[in-house]
Amino acid sequence: MARFLIIGGFLAVVFWVYSIVDCAVQPASRHRGVSKTAWVFIVVLLPVIGGILWFTLGRLRRGDVDTGYVTGPDDDPEALRRMSTAEQDARIRELEAELARLDDESDGADPRS
Known part of the structure; x- marks a missing residue:
């Protein structure tokens, strides 16, 4: 039983660190809801729950990003x-x-x- 707790704790720490890094390196245009700084604080202060919130609510998918690039009428x-x-x-x-x-x-x- 202790082995499962150690492995689970290790996986939780890995997920938490990955969430922090992913949130921090994303451009500000890929953050939904609140600012980038607020998302980093949410992920840091709520280790596993913050990461889950980040990946489900806060992160825009690559196709959803509004890059500000305007296409001409011939490309639309x-x-x-x-x-x-x-x-x-x-x-x-x-x-x-x-x-x-x-x-x-x-x-x-x-x-x-």
Whole structure:
């Protein structure tokens, strides 16, 4: 019985340390609810329960993160669905014209030619 208590205590300490490190190294944008500092205190002061709370409530999943990166309408399928066919055709013509302009600019700049 004492062997199980020692192993359980060791596993609890490992989980506690892993929770503290995971909470501390995550960027502030991956913390849900309260601030990063508050989560670290929760995990430190409530060893096993704090870690469980951190992994279930406080940590955002990688796919849930709002990175602040804004995609253009050409990369957003939802925006493309909202566009009419005429708008899509006009956007394609604009992009083709811009690509042709960029090709023309780069034709004279290539030293290997």
